[in-house]
Amino acid sequence: MTDRPRDLAHIDHRGAHAAIDVRQAAGEVDTAVMYERVRAPRHRWLGPAVALAGTVVAVAIGVLVGLRPALPVDSVPSMTGHQKPVGGTGDEWWCPPEAAAVVRQTTDGEPKLVGARLSTAGQVTDWQDHPFGGVDERTVPDLDGRAPTWLEELDRDTPSAVCTFSVGGAGLDFAGGSHVTVVAPARGVARIVSESEGTPRPRDFGPDGSTELRAAPPDWGTTIEVPDVVGMTEQEAIRVLSHAGLDVLTSTKATDDPAMVGVVLGQSPRPGEVSASSPPSGTTGNFSVVIQVAVDVDT
Amino acid sequence: MTVQAGAWSREVSVSAPSFADFYASEVRAVVGLAIALTADPGVGEEVAQEAFTRAYRDWGRIGDYDDPGAWVRRVVANLAVSRWRRRGSERRALARLRARDDRRGTESLHVVDHDFWAAVRSLPRDQALAVGLFYVEDRSVADIAACMSRPENTVKSLLRRARTRLAQLLDEEGLA
Numbered sequence: 094m095t096d097r098p099r100d101l102a103h104i105d106h107r108g109a110h111a112a113i114d115v116r117q118a119a120g121e122v123d124t125a126v127m128y129e130r131v132r133a134p135r136h137r138w139l140g141p142a143v144a145l146a147g148t149v150v151a152v153a154i155g156v157l158v159g160l161r162p163a164l165p166v167d168s169v170p171s172m173t174g175h176q177k178p179v180g181g182t183g184d185e186w187w188c189p190p191e192a193a194a195v196v197r198q199t200t201d202g203e204p205k206l207v208g209a210r211l212s213t214a215g216q217v218t219d220w221q222d223h224p225f226g227g228v229d230e231r232t233v234p235d236l237d238g239r240a241p242t243w244l245e246e247l248d249r250d251t252p253s254a255v256c257t258f259s260v261g262g263a264g265l266d267f268a269g270g271s272h273v274t275v276v277a278p279a280r281g282v283a284r285i286v287s288e289s290e291g292t293p294r295p296r297d298f299g300p301d302g303s304t305e306l307r308a309a310p311p312d313w314g315t316t317i318e319v320p321d322v323v324g325m326t327e328q329e330a331i332r333v334l335s336h337a338g339l340d341v342l343t344s345t346k347a348t349d350d351p352a353m354v355g356v357v358l359g360q361s362p363r364p365g366e367v368s369a370s371s372p373p374s375g376t377t378g379n380f381s382v383v384i385q386v387a388v389d390v391d392t
Numbered sequence: 393m394t395v396q397a398g399a400w401s402r403e404v405s406v407s408a409p410s411f412a413d414f415y416a417s418e419v420r421a422v423v424g425l426a427i428a429l430t431a432d433p434g435v436g437e438e439v440a441q442e443a444f445t446r447a448y449r450d451w452g453r454i455g456d457y458d459d460p461g462a463w464v465r466r467v468v469a470n471l472a473v474s475r476w477r478r479r480g481s482e483r484r485a486l487a488r489l490r491a492r493d494d495r496r497g498t499e500s501l502h503v504v505d506h507d508f509w510a511a512v513r514s515l516p517r518d519q520a521l522a523v524g525l526f527y528v529e530d531r532s533v534a535d536i537a538a539c540m541s542r543p544e545n546t547v548k549s550l551l552r553r554a555r556t557r558l559a560q561l562l563d564e565e566g567l568a
Binding site for chain 1: 412415419420421423424427428433436437440441444445448508509523526527528530555558559562
């Protein structure tokens with residue numbers, strides 16, 4: 094505790110000193126020449142021309158070789174009508190919110206996701222063919238036992254932050270527990286597609302394809318937050334409740350409406366804050382939520 | 393007359409600044425930031441030039457932003473980090489071939505206090521940009537928050553963690 098202020102003051106001193114060097118170096122740059130280059134016509138078209146040529150060559154090679162790159166574009170909302178090329182190369186990760194997506198068209202007519210940035214949290218963001226990023230390898234840190242506040246403070250650039258965003262993307266609510274538990278993998282090398290602004294999403298994490306973070310069981314007597322799962326499908330409700338650290342028990346109710354089959358009709362306890370006063374389930378130590386799922390009346 | 397005055401003032405308030413004025417007022421600071429984040433004055437100049445080129449190319453839109461300079465700085469940070477990461481694999485391959493530690497690729501640095509900026513570049517992008525704006529441009533937390541489109545508390549947190557990490561890194565390097 095006593096060393097910290099001294100260390101940070103030292104960093105301030107180093108930073109201020111280093112800034113002088115940078116300013117001196119910047120002062121030596123001939124900005125007038127740079128200005129002419131900025132306004133030179135060739136620079137206005139060189140980037141797009143190179144990008145277009147590269148795309149043509151890549152497509153030609155792909156057609157010749159018969160390769161079709163895997164395009165993990167699941168859950169990407171419809172971007173038709175919202176296509177907005179950004180900067181020609183799609184590498185402006187921090188573009189304004191209106192730059193919602195960069196989508197290019199492939200020869201087979203399927204929209205190929207080159208890069209996407211969605212301003213809405215929780216949506217899929219992918220960067221499969223990012224010219225600077227591409228497929229990357231990161232090491233997943235051991236997050237077991239870390240407090241949620243620690244996770245939330247992480248930057249989206251860090252590998253661990255990718256896990257953090259997967260928590261948010263899974264709709265996990267930390268209100269039910271003070272710590273998170275990494276289900277899989279606790280530690281290891283994760284192969285991911287590089288992230289972009291907004292909601293990076295891990296891909297191909299671990300042996301089962303994804304990294305799952307789960308809230309630890311709440312302490313006895315504490316208040317837990319029960320998500321509202323009425324109207325969800327059974328699988329979705331189980332996922333949401335499980336990610337919130339709750340066990341799920343299922344009951345059924347017959348329905349003659351085929352459209353309602355598999356839909357959660359009710360839950361107990363009701364959504365909202367609930368005092369965890371009931372005994373936890375025996376198998377996992379978690380608290381249970383009962384959901385009522387509609388089934389076909391004939392079954 | 394009052395109507396004309398109002399119309400005139402409204403016209404002035406909504407008109408975008410000329411790119412030349414914008415460039416003249418921002419270029420030095422942006423180049424400095426780019427140099428800090430790329431480790432090399434030549435590469436920094438190139439990155440800054442590319443950022444301004446993109447701004448110029450789409451000035452009709454970007455010039456209407458509240459702070460076009462913030463947009464250019466964010467592009468600089470993205471380009472700098474992209475290039476740094478892209479060079480990372482090359483450095484690692486070179487290090488393997490030479491069977492020795494690469495030391496974060498400081499071989500091409502021309503900036504005098506390169507160890508500090510090398511440590512900065514090892515930070516996450518947000519932290520690196522915040523540190524660059526804080527030290528190179530001597531901006532306040534409020535200014536950095538506006539530039540990064542982040543809450544002030546987030547910027548404070550970024551700077552706090554960045555400085556703590558820098559202290560660790562520089563101590564590890566035996567440079568403190």
